[in-house]
Amino acid sequence: MDRDDADSTTPDRPRISDATLRQFTGYTMKRAFNVVQADVNAVLEEFGLRMVTYSALAIVGDNPGLSQSQLAQALAIERPNLVVIVDELEGRDLVSRDRVPTDRRTYALQLTSEGARLLARATEAVRRHEARITEGLNAEEEAILVSALKKIEATDIRRS
Amino acid sequence: MDRDDADSTTPDRPRISDATLRQFTGYTMKRAFNVVQADVNAVLEEFGLRMVTYSALAIVGDNPGLSQSQLAQALAIERPNLVVIVDELEGRDLVSRDRVPTDRRTYALQLTSEGARLLARATEAVRRHEARITEGLNAEEEAILVSALKKIEATDIRRS
DNA sequence: TACAATAATTATACATCATACCTATTAAAC
DNA sequence: GTTTAATAGGTATGATGTATAATTATTGTA
Numbered sequence: 417m418d419r420d421d422a423d424s425t426t427p428d429r430p431r432i433s434d435a436t437l438r439q440f441t442g443y444t445m446k447r448a449f450n451v452v453q454a455d456v457n458a459v460l461e462e463f464g465l466r467m468v469t470y471s472a473l474a475i476v477g478d479n480p481g482l483s484q485s486q487l488a489q490a491l492a493i494e495r496p497n498l499v500v501i502v503d504e505l506e507g508r509d510l511v512s513r514d515r516v517p518t519d520r521r522t523y524a525l526q527l528t529s530e531g532a533r534l535l536a537r538a539t540e541a542v543r544r545h546e547a548r549i550t551e552g553l554n555a556e557e558e559a560i561l562v563s564a565l566k567k568i569e570a571t572d573i574r575r576s
Numbered sequence: 577m578d579r580d581d582a583d584s585t586t587p588d589r590p591r592i593s594d595a596t597l598r599q600f601t602g603y604t605m606k607r608a609f610n611v612v613q614a615d616v617n618a619v620l621e622e623f624g625l626r627m628v629t630y631s632a633l634a635i636v637g638d639n640p641g642l643s644q645s646q647l648a649q650a651l652a653i654e655r656p657n658l659v660v661i662v663d664e665l666e667g668r669d670l671v672s673r674d675r676v677p678t679d680r681r682t683y684a685l686q687l688t689s690e691g692a693r694l695l696a697r698a699t700e701a702v703r704r705h706e707a708r709i710t711e712g713l714n715a716e717e718e719a720i721l722v723s724a725l726k727k728i729e730a731t732d733i734r735r736s
Numbered sequence: 737t738a739c740a741a742t743a744a745t746t747a748t749a750c751a752t753c754a755t756a757c758c759t760a761t762t763a764a765a766c
Numbered sequence: 767g768t769t770t771a772a773t774a775g776g777t778a779t780g781a782t783g784t785a786t787a788a789t790t791a792t793t794g795t796a
Contacts, residue, residue, distance in 0.1 A: 432642060432650045436634040436699065440706050441722055442612040443631075448725040449609050450652065451732040452602040468752095471603075474596040482592060485774060490592045492610065494754060499776060521761045521774040539596065546600050552727040560717055561724040562601055565608040567712040572611040628783095645743060654785060659745060681743040681792045 452549055459545045463538045464508070468493070470542070472501055473527065473535045476511055481524040510534055612709055619705045623698045624668070628653070630702070632661055633687065633695045636671055641684040670694055 437443040453467070460470050468491065475490045476482065482490075488498040502525065505511040510531030513523040527535065550558055597603040613627070620630050628651065635650045636642065642650075648658040662685065665671040670691030673683040687695065710718055 432635065432646055433638040434635060434650060436638050436695075437631060440702060441710055441718065441725075442609075442616060442702075442706060444722055444725045444729070445605065445609050445612060448729040449602075449605050451729050452605060455731075455733070456602060471597060475592065475594060478593040478596050483774070486592055490594060493752095495774080496755085496776070496778090497753065519762070519774085523775075535596075542600060546602060549728055549731055550601060552731065553724050557720055557724050558601065560720045562604055564713055564717050564721040565601075565604045568709055569604070569608040569611050571615075571709055571712065573615070643743070653783095655743080656745070656747090656786085657784060679743085679793070683744075 455549060456542060456545050459541050460538060462541070463534060465534075465538055468501060469505060470535075470538055472498075472505060473510060473531060474539070476525050477527050477532065477535050480526045481514075483522045484525065485522075487525060505531070615709060616702060616705050619701050620698060622701070623694060625694075625698055628661055629665060630695075630698055632658075632665060633670060633691060634699070636685050637687050637692065637695050640686050641674075643682040644685065645682075647685060665691070 434443075457467060460466060463470075465473070471491055472487060475487055479486070479490075484498055484502060485495060487502075488495045491498065493501075502511060502513065506513055509528050512526050512528055514526060516522050516524050553561065594603075617627060620626060623630075625633070631651055632647060635647055639646070639650075644658055644662060645655060647662075648655045651658065653661075662671060662673065666673055669688050672686050672688055674686060676682050676684050713721065
């Protein structure tokens with residue numbers, strides 16, 4: 417994946433073609449998303465966060481008091497795997513597990529004040545990352561990009 | 577009769593909001609790509625292929641005689657991990673490792689006739705999958721989608 | 737000839753992700 | 767009211783994906 421400026425020192429390196437795959441929008445989506453993912457992970461690393469943990473903070477922030485099951489569904493990850501994520505966030509005092517009086521099985525998740533502060537800072541950094549990533553797009557292109565992606569997302573057959 | 581759909585049987589299930597994340601195009605990319613990936617994997621499973629193994633076949637088909645290192649780079653995976661993939665494809669007689677007389681370190685990869693046949697059939701199936709996924713988009717939307725994704729891909733900072 | 741670099745490989749460690757199973761609590765059935 | 771089913775959270779575990787270090791064979795270079 418390194419571009420070839422075919423400088424004189426390098427031996428002949430015939431460009432590898434991905435023509436067959438490039439006919440597929442899905443392939444281009446994957447290539448583009450790989451770039452986004454690498455960049456956003458680098459950004460979040462400065463806050464000690466990964467994509468999942470940042471997303472978890474954002475969802476909890478938008479839905480204070482939600483249960484772990486609801487959070488798992490929103491993040492599209494399995495319940496057992498969510499436990500360790502919440503463990504981590506709780507251990508760092510970013511999220512609190514509060515008992516619910518009406519149903520003592522469930523926890524109500526909430527951001528701590530430190531969690532809210534970290535989320536705000538990280539969100540600002542992600543916004544700058546987004547601006548970098550989409551700097552080549554004008555407003556109309558980005559609007560169509562987003563709406564097209566949403567239409568693709570809506571073709572999902574699964575979903576209980 | 578009553579307000580909205582809140583039908584009497586279901587307990588109150590307040591919709592979970594992902595408003596904070598939805599401000600990011602990258603998040604919508606991930607959600608859309610998850611749908612694409614699930615669908616294409618289901619399609620490829622019928623051929624005993626995964627996304628990597630299908631992509632490997634396609635790249636080898638487009639670049640007969642390329643080396644494993646070149647293939648690894650094209651697929652953006654590490655060399656050691658590619659070995660087992662080629663092992664698998666070679667074991668199924670879809671790809672051949674041919675020795676190169678001018679450089680006895682490298683293998684020249686090629687599709688076998690069976691590999692070419694399977695690639696052609698799988699590609700047809702993936703094409704049908706793509707049609708399903710993008711059926712809600714008109715030609716202009718899809719063109720802008722692809723060009724926007726390519727611009728995002730081109731913002732990649734890495735690449736030696 | 738000695739030394740560095742490359743291609744393929746092996747071994748390994750780690751993160752991710754899914755499944756099966758368990759406890760407690762609640763809701764439903766009888 | 768007791769039994770039964772369903773749900774929330776959790777533990778343990780296995781499969782898979784992915785990255786790194788080190789090894790062998792070969793090639794290129796000082």
